[in-house]
Amino acid sequence: MEVPVTIDLEVEGGHILTLDEQSTEWMSGTVCISGNRIVFIGNPADRPSSFVTRETIDASGKIVMPTFFNCHTHAAMSIFRGLANDLSLELWLNNYIWPAEKRNVSRETVFLGTLISAMEMIKSGTSAFADMYFFQEDVARASEQCGIRVILGEALFDFPTPGTGTPEGSLAYTRSLHQRFTNHPLISVAVTTHAPYTCSPEVIRMAAELSEELGIPANIHLAETKDETETIQKRYGKSPTRYLYDLGFLTSRTVCNHGIYLSDEDVELIRQTGASIVTAVNSNMKLGSGICRVQELLQKGVNVAIGTDGAASNNNQSVLRELQQVGRIEKAYHEDPAVISASRLLSMATINGAKAYGRGNQLGSLKTGKMADLMIINPDQPHWYPRYDPVSSIAYSMQSEDVESVIINGRIVMRNRELTLVDEKKYLHEMRRLVLR
Amino acid sequence: MEVPVTIDLEVEGGHILTLDEQSTEWMSGTVCISGNRIVFIGNPADRPSSFVTRETIDASGKIVMPTFFNCHTHAAMSIFRGLANDLSLELWLNNYIWPAEKRNVSRETVFLGTLISAMEMIKSGTSAFADMYFFQEDVARASEQCGIRVILGEALFDFPTPGTGTPEGSLAYTRSLHQRFTNHPLISVAVTTHAPYTCSPEVIRMAAELSEELGIPANIHLAETKDETETIQKRYGKSPTRYLYDLGFLTSRTVCNHGIYLSDEDVELIRQTGASIVTAVNSNMKLGSGICRVQELLQKGVNVAIGTDGAASNNNQSVLRELQQVGRIEKAYHEDPAVISASRLLSMATINGAKAYGRGNQLGSLKTGKMADLMIINPDQPHWYPRYDPVSSIAYSMQSEDVESVIINGRIVMRNRELTLVDEKKYLHEMRRLVLR
Numbered sequence: 033m034e035v036p037v038t039i040d041l042e043v044e045g046g047h048i049l050t051l052d053e054q055s056t057e058w059m060s061g062t063v064c065i066s067g068n069r070i071v072f073i074g075n076p077a078d079r080p081s082s083f084v085t086r087e088t089i090d091a092s093g094k095i096v097m098p099t100f101f102n103c104h105t106h107a108a109m110s111i112f113r114g115l116a117n118d119l120s121l122e123l124w125l126n127n128y129i130w131p132a133e134k135r136n137v138s139r140e141t142v143f144l145g146t147l148i149s150a151m152e153m154i155k156s157g158t159s160a161f162a163d164m165y166f167f168q169e170d171v172a173r174a175s176e177q178c179g180i181r182v183i184l185g186e187a188l189f190d191f192p193t194p195g196t197g198t199p200e201g202s203l204a205y206t207r208s209l210h211q212r213f214t215n216h217p218l219i220s221v222a223v224t225t226h227a228p229y230t231c232s233p234e235v236i237r238m239a240a241e242l243s244e245e246l247g248i249p250a251n252i253h254l255a256e257t258k259d260e261t262e263t264i265q266k267r268y269g270k271s272p273t274r275y276l277y278d279l280g281f282l283t284s285r286t287v288c289n290h291g292i293y294l295s296d297e298d299v300e301l302i303r304q305t306g307a308s309i310v311t312a313v314n315s316n317m318k319l320g321s322g323i324c325r326v327q328e329l330l331q332k333g334v335n336v337a338i339g340t341d342g343a344a345s346n347n348n349q350s351v352l353r354e355l356q357q358v359g360r361i362e363k364a365y366h367e368d369p370a371v372i373s374a375s376r377l378l379s380m381a382t383i384n385g386a387k388a389y390g391r392g393n394q395l396g397s398l399k400t401g402k403m404a405d406l407m408i409i410n411p412d413q414p415h416w417y418p419r420y421d422p423v424s425s426i427a428y429s430m431q432s433e434d435v436e437s438v439i440i441n442g443r444i445v446m447r448n449r450e451l452t453l454v455d456e457k458k459y460l461h462e463m464r465r466l467v468l469r
Numbered sequence: 470m471e472v473p474v475t476i477d478l479e480v481e482g483g484h485i486l487t488l489d490e491q492s493t494e495w496m497s498g499t500v501c502i503s504g505n506r507i508v509f510i511g512n513p514a515d516r517p518s519s520f521v522t523r524e525t526i527d528a529s530g531k532i533v534m535p536t537f538f539n540c541h542t543h544a545a546m547s548i549f550r551g552l553a554n555d556l557s558l559e560l561w562l563n564n565y566i567w568p569a570e571k572r573n574v575s576r577e578t579v580f581l582g583t584l585i586s587a588m589e590m591i592k593s594g595t596s597a598f599a600d601m602y603f604f605q606e607d608v609a610r611a612s613e614q615c616g617i618r619v620i621l622g623e624a625l626f627d628f629p630t631p632g633t634g635t636p637e638g639s640l641a642y643t644r645s646l647h648q649r650f651t652n653h654p655l656i657s658v659a660v661t662t663h664a665p666y667t668c669s670p671e672v673i674r675m676a677a678e679l680s681e682e683l684g685i686p687a688n689i690h691l692a693e694t695k696d697e698t699e700t701i702q703k704r705y706g707k708s709p710t711r712y713l714y715d716l717g718f719l720t721s722r723t724v725c726n727h728g729i730y731l732s733d734e735d736v737e738l739i740r741q742t743g744a745s746i747v748t749a750v751n752s753n754m755k756l757g758s759g760i761c762r763v764q765e766l767l768q769k770g771v772n773v774a775i776g777t778d779g780a781a782s783n784n785n786q787s788v789l790r791e792l793q794q795v796g797r798i799e800k801a802y803h804e805d806p807a808v809i810s811a812s813r814l815l816s817m818a819t820i821n822g823a824k825a826y827g828r829g830n831q832l833g834s835l836k837t838g839k840m841a842d843l844m845i846i847n848p849d850q851p852h853w854y855p856r857y858d859p860v861s862s863i864a865y866s867m868q869s870e871d872v873e874s875v876i877i878n879g880r881i882v883m884r885n886r887e888l889t890l891v892d893e894k895k896y897l898h899e900m901r902r903l904v905l906r
Contacts, residue, residue, distance in 0.1 A: 110854065114861045118810045152851035317801035318865065320808070347865040348852055360794070361801075364754035371757070373555045414589035415785055415869075417547065417897055418904040424551045428755065428784040432852075433870035460854050467855040 039085040040442060041065040044076060046091030046408060047422060050398040051098050051382050055375060055423075063096060065404040068217060068442035073398055089437065089444075095409040095422050097378075098397050099159035099438060100351035101385025103310040104251070104289040104339025106165045107174075108145035110152070111136065111466065112344035121257075121319055129344060137194045142167040144466060146174035147459050149349045151451060154180055156350035156432035159405040159440040162251060162287065162339070162389060164224045166195040168209060172219050179445040179453045181405075183249065183389055185209065185224035188239055190232050199235045203242055210246050217441055220248070222389070225281075227253040228272040229263045233279055240281045249285045249389050252276070254309075255298070256290035257321050273298035282307045287388045289339060291329070292322040299332055308335040308388035313357045314348070315341035326380075327362050327372050337385040350432040355381040359427055374427035403441060410436040476522040477879060478502040481513060483528030483845060484859060487835040488535050488819050492812060492860075500533060502841040505654060505879035510835055526874065526881075532846040532859050534815075535834050536596035536875060537788035538822025540747040541688070541726040541776025543602045544611075545582035547589070548573065548903070549781035558694075558756055566781060574631045579604040581903060583611035584896050586786045588888060591617055593787035593869035596842040596877040599688060599724065599776070599826060601661045603632040605646060609656050616882040616890045618842075620686065620826055621646065622661030625676055627669050636672045640679055647683055654878055657685070659826070662718075664690040665709040666700045670716055677718045686722045686826050689713070691746075692735070693727035694758050710735035719744045724825045726776060728766070729759040736769055745772040745825035750794045751785070752778035763817075764799050764808050774822040787869040792818040796864055811864035840878060847873040 041064075048061040050073065064072040064083060072079055116128040142165065153161055160181035163171050168184045175182040186195065186202040186209070196202045203223075210221040223246075225231055225239040231252075243250035255261060255272050264272045273294060276282050284306030291309035294302070302309065311324040329336050338354045340346050355377045362372045386396030394403050411419060415429050438446040445453055478501075485498035487510065501509040501520060509516055553565040579602065590598055597618035600608050605621045612619035623632065623639040623646070633639045640660075647658040660683075662668055662676040668689075680687035692698060692709050701709045710731060713719050721743030728746035731739070739746065748761040766773050775791045777783050792814045799809045823833030831840050848856060852866050875883040882890055 110851075113855060114857045114866065116857075117861045117865060118807055120805065120807050124806065148851050148854050155851065314797060317797035318806060320800045320804040320806045322804065323801060343852075343866075347862075350852070357797075360751060360754035363757045364760060364798075367757040367759065368557065369561065369755060369757045370555055370557050412897065414547075414585050414592065414893070414897065415780075415787070417585050417900045418550060420551045420553075420904070424554045425784075428554060429551065429780075431868055431870055433868055456851070457849075460849065460851065463854045467857070 034082040036084045037066065037071070037080070037082050039064045039066055039071070039083045040087065041439070041444070042085045042088045043091050043096055043406065043408065043439070044088055046094045046096035048073065048398065049095065049097040049422060051378055052397045052399055060092070061096070063398060063406060065439070065442050068403055070398060070400055070402050070404050073400055089408065091408050093412065094436065095411055096406060097409065098382045099405045099407050099440065100157050100381045101337065101396060102153060102158045102161035102340055102349070102351050103287060103337040103385045103388050104312055104341060105149065105161055105163060105349060106342035107149035107161065107163050107171060107349070108137070108142040108165050109342030109344040110148045110349070111141050111145040111463070113347050115344065137166060139167050139170045141466065143170040143174050144459065144462055146171045147178065147454065148463055149343060150175055150178040150180045151454065151456055151459070152349040154178060154438050154446050154451060155435065155449070156352055157407045157435040157438060158349070158351050159438065160385070160395065162222065164226070164251065166193055168205070172209070172213065176218060177454050178451065179218070179440050179443055181218045181440060183220050183222050185222045188223070188225045188235055189230045190235060191230070199238065203238055207242065207246070210248060222249040222251050225250060225252040227256070227260065228275050229260050236276065236279045236281050240279060243283070243285055249287055250281065251287040251289065252281070254288035254291055255293040256316070258293060261293045271295060271298050273301055277301045277305070285390060290316065290321070290324060292316060292324050299329060299334065303332055303334050308337055310337050310339040310388065311358060312339045312341035312354070313361055314354055315345040317357070317361070319345055323361055323365060326358055327366065330376070335384055335387050336380055337388040338381045351381050352430060352432050356427060374424045377427045378423060404439055405441065406439050407435050408437040409434050471519040473521045474503065474508070474517070474519050476501045476503055476508070476520045477524065478876070478881070479522045479525045480528050480533055480843065480845065480876070481525055483531045483533035485510065485835065486532065486534040486859060488815055489834045489836055497529070498533070500835060500843060502876070502879050505840055507835060507837055507839050507841050510837055526845065528845050530849065531873065532848055533843060534846065535819045536842045536844050536877065537594050537818045538774065538833060539590060539595045539598035539777055539786070539788050540724060540774040540822045540825050541749055541778060542586065542598050542600060542786060543779035544586035544598065544600050544608060544786070545574070545579040545602050546779030546781040547585045547786070548578050548582040548900070550784050552781065574603060576604045576607045578903065580607040580611050581896065581899055583608045584615065584891065585900055586780060587612055587615040587617045588891065588893055588896070589786040591615060591875050591883050591888060592872065592886070593789055594844045594872040594875060595786070595788050596875065597822070597832065599659065601663070601688065603630055605642070609646070609650065613655060614891050615888065616655070616877050616880055618655045618877060620657050620659050622659045625660070625662045625672055626667045627672060628667070636675065640675055644679065644683070647685060659686040659688050662687060662689040664693070664697065665712050666697050673713065673716045673718050677716060680720070680722055686724055687718065688724040688726065689718070691725035691728055692730040693753070695730060698730045708732060708735050710738055714738045714742070722827060727753065727758070727761060729753060729761050731762070736766060736771065740769055740771050745774055747774050747776040747825065748795060749776045749778035749791070750798055751791055752782040754794070754798070756782050760798055760802060763795055764803065767813070772821055772824050773817055774825040775818045788818050789867060789869050793864060811861045814864045815860060841876055842878065843876050844872050845874040846871050
């Protein structure tokens with residue numbers, strides 16, 4: 033006799049884009065979820081007869097695909113979204129952002145800012161983000177409340193920071209976070225190192241050691257601006273990338289954000305070590321920092337993923353907008369519409385992100401055995417018509433609001449545009465009150 | 470005794486951005502509409518006591534602003550949206566778009582394609598578009614059905630075209646369209662000339678003469694690609710701009726689309742004649758054609774407005790996405806976040822568009838006496854929080870779907886995301902059937 037298998041959730045009838053290595057698609061397929069795992073994906077007719085489904089979502093006429101991975105943000109910085117744009121970077125940081133951070137960054141504002149960003153991320157189809165900021169317990173708390181995955185770690189700087197105060201303090205705090213969240217279904221920890229120009233060789237070395245000891249990712253801003261490159265060249269007589277390499281910071285566990293000013297030698301160091309690059313194109317454009325040469329990095333075999341950066345500089349937390357922008361900017365830069373394909377853009381936003389954080393075997397595509405992180409997209413809007421190829425529609429026409437429902441770790445966190453775990457109106461109201469204060 | 474004045478529609482309580490010359494705002498204002506005109510705008514307390522309001526829309530907590538002007542598109546080309554992207558321009562045109570046009574462009578498909586684009590435009594806050602394509606009576610029919618303004622004219626080419634067949638035929642047809650639509654509340658006519666490389670000096674001259682005789686705008690693709698510039702240089706020994714200038718085509722009634730490859734002399738000719746430039750940045754990026762130097766043109770005193778181009782190359786019909794992209798690309802190109810401001814971007818998408826088509830005194834900003842074209846935006850989404858300055862939020866954070874209601878010529882054409890005059894589902898269904906055929 034067949035033993036019945038409980039299927040907690042089945043998403044049936046959608047056009048499934050698995051985004052796996054073979055770009056497998058089903059025009060009208062089904063995804064069966066048991067607990068937090070995908071246990072079957074394919075034609076409904078092939079579903080094992082032992083399956084007993086508890087809840088079904090009808091996805092007929094919809095598109096079902098993996099959720100996005102936001103590999104770089106400062107989620108709490110949504111509290112500064114739209115604060116004094118259109119200024120030079122120096123004026124903006126010195127006269128607005130830094131004074132505002134000094135006055136306003138606290139456990140309460142980090143919690144609220146992270147919540148707002150997490151809600152925006154879920155509503156635009158993101159199920160996981162890597163955060164770099166302070167008060168990371170509160171980032172954990174906000175993420176848990178929304179049901180979104182987070183990779184967190186207290187940001188390391190040479191100079192005093194809110195919260196832990198010293199680099200040693202931040203490292204100890206990151207270690208304690210790692211202990212606390214080991215085996216947590218949604219939260220994991222990385223050694224979050226600010227940048228070559230804000231972290232001394234000692235701090236970089238300590239960060240690398242902790243990452244190695246605990247076997248966890250290490251992330252950092254790298255080669256974001258010309259200024260940074262010149263500063264490091266003057267200070268150490270080498271490029272920022274070489275600086276990190278010489279200190280043993282670059283490994284396959286390392287995630288380098290921005291990666292705009294990279295020489296051929298720098299790219300080769302990144303390729304050799306297996307470190308990943310995360311582009312944050314909309315932030316880089318808006319700040320006038322420069323453009324990451326994505327296609328060249330991909331061609332050289334570097335894993336390139338996508339991040340939004342914080343909402344103070346972007347000003348959105350939608351990975352969809354980023355992948356669409358990478359496509360446009362690559363084609364514009366190379367003056368060649370064939371230089372990058374829609375499916376490559378989708379990979380960057382999904383599996384490449386999972387790989388960057390060492391989760392490629394669990395996340396980033398729809399596969400039996402992988403974790404159940406997926407979204408249902410409603411293409412019933414004029415901008416989706418006609419639809420010769422949904423992958424192309426996603427890369428060039430889709431809007432973030434077309435994401436209808438989101439499942440993270442087997443749980444429905446948004447259903448028909450309504451967040452299920454968090455009271456959206458309540459926190460938007462709190463944010464309004466915070467700004468008035 | 471006071472004579473009562475009937476107010477057909479009042480939009481009350483919203484944060485009103487008039488986008489007039491003084492950037493006048495009311496935090497909680499009212500717009501009173503009688504027939505197709507704005508008859509009062511300001512504080513509700515200052516509304517004349519003689520007003521008798523028939524219908525009120527409560528816009529509390531919302532943003533009210535002028536609708537967008539899409540100065541360049543080929544609306545019917547939505548039928549080719551997403552058809553074979555990621556190819557070189559030559560392959561794409563020769564192997565896909567041109568054969569597809571040959572087989573599929575008919576009165577029926579132009580009607581349907583235009584409808585789909587018009588629906589997308591309204592749903593993203595656009596109230597007027599300038600079209601360049603064939604079978605323009607059917608473009609008129611589709612636009613009328615949606616209640617959107619259109620500036621149309623049969624596209625002129627040297628070679629045979631669908632519909633009228635010859636340039637003389639297209640000119641005669643344009644003349645008859647002008648007669649037919651004189652005094653139409655929504656439809657007006659322009660002499661729609663394809664490009665310097667597809668129109669002989671005779672055709673350009675005839676177009677210029679018709680534009681002058683009827684006192685109507687003339688529009689054209691200009692300096693969109695390097696190839697075009699080289700072709701015209703070889704053929705006539707001058708730049709495409711100088712070619713048009715020498716034929717008397719450039720006047721204050723002329724609208725030049727794209728304007729990417731312009732020398733200093735070309736820009737000076739455009740400035741002197743008072744012609745406008747329309748940038749279509751997302752299409753240009755996606756096709757790898759190059760980038761219009763918007764800020765330099767504005768600084769030299771040229772009127773620069775915004776167009777989406779057709780959905781085959783963009784692949785959207787949202788002016789909002791274009792104005793946002795102009796901001797990012799200018800900041801990226803100049804490596805200077807201060808190079809262009811949010812309010813400048815909004816002007817380009819509204820009043821500059823109206824000016825380009827000689828309608829600056831009737832459209833493009835909210836003012837007593839101007840036509841009642843406005844939109845209500847719902848900012849109650851995480852990506853709008855917080856909101857230090859709504860103009861900045863629109864330029865850097867807003868999504869097209871945040872447009873909640875649209876009023877064109879005093880009539881509500883979209884209410885709470887539902888189109889009021891056209892059966893959206895029916896036509897999306899017809900488009901699906903057309904593609905299957």
